[in-house]
Amino acid sequence: MSDKLHHPLPYYPVENAKKLDESSLEPYVLHLDRQGGVLSQRDELHQLFKDWIGRSARYLRSFNGSLELFDSFGQNIGFYTAENFLHPLYRDGTAWTEELLERTAFSQCKRHQRLVTVDDSTYNEGALRGCVTCAAPLYNPSGECVGTIGILAGPVQDHALLEALLESQILSLQQFSMSGHSARTALSLSGQINRNERELRKWEMLFEMTNKLHAxxxxxxxxxxxxxxxxxxxxxxxxxxxxxxxxxxxxxxxxxxxxxxxxxxxxxxxxxxxxxxxxxxxxxxxxxxxxxxxxxxxxxxxxxxxxxxxxxxxxxxxxxxxxxxxxxxxxxxxxxxxxxxHSNLLVNELRLINDMTQKLTQSLSLHEIFDFACGELTDIFKGEFCCILQKEEEKERLVVKASNFNRLHYEHLEPGTGYSGLVYDRKEAIIVSDYDPRFHVSSKLMELSKSKSLMAAPILGGGEVLGVILVAHREPHYFSYDNFKLLQALCSHIGLAITNATLHAELQRLVIMDQLTGLYARHYLNNQVQEMQKKDFCGSLIVVDIDYFKQVNDTYGHQVGDQILMQVSGILASSIRDTDIAARWGGEELAVYLPKVGKQQALRVAERIRERVMNETRPGVTVSCGVSDWFWEDDKISVESLFYKADMALYQAKHDGRNQIVMDQSRSFTS
Missing domain, CATH: 3.30.450.40 (GAF domain)
Structure with a gap:
């Protein structure tokens, strides 16, 4: 076997490969970096050869032979056969075997990693008889041998021309790999630039967004x-x-x-x-x-x-x-x-509470407070319905005192009834977002008004429930949690206003009432008679005195005397109308003013009182009565004159024997 070795190259085993300058390996270096490392080096070499053949097919038409590609292990992974060349192996239906390769330039090139040509004298028999093989190694940019490419041709005389042809094909393949590498590099750089620009834009937008957010x-x-x-x-x-x-x-x-x-x-x-x-x-x-x-x-x-x-x-x-x-x-x-x-909401709530508290404290009338609170709560929460109930001490029930829902006026609820009873019992506020009578507490307000949203809160005063406030709306989920908290805050101030008005009313009652008898005080009676004389056309006054009251105290003691005084006061209060005024005149003397009543009717009332006292008191006592009246045509109409005439009539009754009624010192009715 005769070998012709040309362009000797240094031997760099794969296991000791190192980075080489591309000029020392030209034209044998290929850029195998396809798919970013997804493909194996063998597959990349095959794909590169396949793409190059597809791109260069028209330039290979004049080529007479077969281009063969082998991997680093000496296995054939691709070939290109010219149209006018009959490949000896494929003609016989055989393939490359290790024994067959051993005699070709492909095997020698793999062994020596140099350009090798083996002429036709080597193949004097067998499938390759009369053929010439020429092969050269291929490297990657790191200096590793990745495979072998060669030419299988018919008999040629000029081996140098064949080798030049192979080198030209390798150069073409190299340029193709470099152009692909450049395109991929450019694409990669372009993508990196786009990613960098997008990344920069992201951080710019984050910076802009942060500035906008904080503004x-x-x-x-x-x-x-x-x-x-x-x-x-x-x-x-x-x-x-x-x-x-x-x-x-x-x-x-x-x-x-x-x-x-x-x-x-x-x-x-x-x-x-x-x-x-x-x-x-x-x-x-x-x-x-x-x-x-x-x-x-x-x-x-x-x-x-x-x-x-x-x-x-x-x-x-x-x-x-x-x-x-x-x-x-x-x-x-x-x-x-x-x-x-939230801070603005708190400021507004505090301002609202302050304004509402000032307006509530301006009035000491419970009726005015209830009406004002009902209107204000409706405006504040934009509720469609509002209802305020007050606890009625005597009957232990809740009574509607103010409401913008007419069907609830003057309603009263027994303990434990509806949401009002629930709030009253628990002393806690509740909120209902979507009322359904099948699953919730039965509520007259919610059912009559067809409401879905409800806030209910207790009015507290001194640790006790004074009443309940209900605010409702037909739309479900209407009230927010902030509304709920505000209502509870307002309820405490409304409770304070109610407590103040109640205490003021009690103080006023104590001022005008006699503590022992439960009747009005004398000054209150004087003021009321004076006011009624300005608008009424007539009126009558009865002055009542308990006969021998000193003897009762001396005989039974002052405690029994007080009980007698209370018994007689109770008889007076139960013998007159609600519009009449009974008062303690002083000591054991009592008085009753009958507005718009003439002397005859007054005498009948006095007689009823006298008889009841005589029959109902224990120990039994009697009373003497003096009666006076006034008429709008009288010359002198005054409280003093009315009381003077009644007092003189009483004096006359005492003088005439007691237990009798005298009218203006001129008429008397004995028992």
Whole structure:
């Protein structure tokens, strides 16, 4: 076997390969970096050869022979045979064998890693008889031998021409690999530039968004900035904004966060744990569904979750940190806006409470307080119905004192009835978001008004329930938690106003009432008679004196004397109308004024009193009565003259023997 060796190259075993300068290996260095390392080096070499043949087929038409490609292990992985060349192996239906390769330039080239030509004298028999083989090694940029390429041709005389032809083909292959490498490098650089620009834009947008967020003091504005930023960066993503608090705004995609949606709910997990969660699902056909839940975290807690959903792998996992930063910035801004909103709400509530308290304390009339509070509460909470009930001490029940719902006027509720009874018993406020009589406490207000939302709070005073306030609306979920807290605050001030008015009324009662008899005091009687004489046309006065009252005290003691005085006072109070006024005149003397009553009717009332005292007192006593009257045509009409005439008549009755009635010293009626 005669070998012709040309262009000797240094031998660099694969295991000791090192980076070489490309000029020392030309034209044998190929750039095998296809698919970013996805393909093996053998597959890359085969793919490069295949692509090169496809691109260079028209230039190989004049070539008479077969181009053969072998990997680093000496196995044939590709070939190209000219149309006018009949390959000796494929003609006989055989293939390259190790024994057959051993006599060719392909095997020698693999062994020596040099350009090798083996002429036709070697193949004097067998399938390759009369053929010439020429082969050269191929390297990667690191100096590793990755394979062998060679020519199988018919008999040729000029081996140098064959070798030049092979080198030209290798140069063409090398240029093709370099052009592909350049294109891939350019594409990679372009992609990197795009990624860098996008990354830069992301951080610029984060910076801009952070500035905008910190400039906002409105919750809706904060959330709008966040949503706009995400939709600009990720237009392919479906976005939901889940908030832990009820937020009314139909222009933005808000949803109420459900805390108990199941263990697989990443939104609930993100909210409860304050960390970003990712869920992926393979939908088949290379399509994946991904969900990202990023918590809106502030210094004081988590306020909601950004929920992103998409069906293709378009978000780099490295961007999860960016989404986390974005959500944190949004959470901090949301918290600041909420705190500002809450502070404004508190200021407004304090101003409202102060104004309402001032107006409530201006009136000491319970009726005015109830009416004013009912109107104010309706305006403050924009409720459709308001009802205020007061506890009635004598009968232990709740009575409607003010309401803008006419069907409830003068209604009274027994203990434990409806929401009013529930609030009264528990001394706690309640809120109902969606009333249903099948599942809730039966309520007359809710059923008659067809309301769905209700706030009910007790009016407390001195630790006791003075009454109950109900505010209702037909729309479900109408009242917020802030409304509920404000109502409770207002109820305490309304309770204070009711307590003050009640104490004032009690003080007024104590001032005008006699503590022993329970009758009015003399000065109150004087004032009332004076006022009635200005508007009435007539009236009568009865002065009553207990006969021999000193003897009763001396005989039975002052305690029994007081009981006699109370018995006679009770008889007076029960013998007259509600519009009449009974008072203690002084000592054992009592008086009754009968407005719009003439002398004859007054005498009958006095006689009734005299008889009842004589028959009902124990120990038994009698009374003497003096009666006087006035008429609008009289010359002198005054309280003093009326009392003087009645007193003179009483004196006459005493003088005439007691237990009798005298009218103006002129008429007497004995027992």
């Amino acid at each position: 906002q003091i409105d919750v809706n504005a904060v959330l709008t900035v966040v949503i706009d930023c995400i939709q600009e960066l990720y237009p392919f993503v479906m976005l939901d904004l889940l908030l832990s608090q009820d937020h009314h705004n139909g222009a933005l995609p808000f949803k109420l966060l459900r805390y108990q949606s199941g263990e697989e709910d990443i939104c609930a997990k993100a909210f409860l744990e304050g960390e970003l969660f990712v869920y992926e699902e393979n939908l088949g056909d290379g399509i994946r569904r991904r969900e990202i839940a990023a918590p809106l975290s502030g210094n004081q807690g988590v306020y909601g979750v950004l929920h992103l959903k998409y069906t293709c792998d378009t978000v780099d996992p490295a961007e999860l940190s960016f989404i986390t930063l974005l959500a944190d910035a949004a959470g901090t801004a949301f918290e600041n806006a909420k705190l500002y909103e």
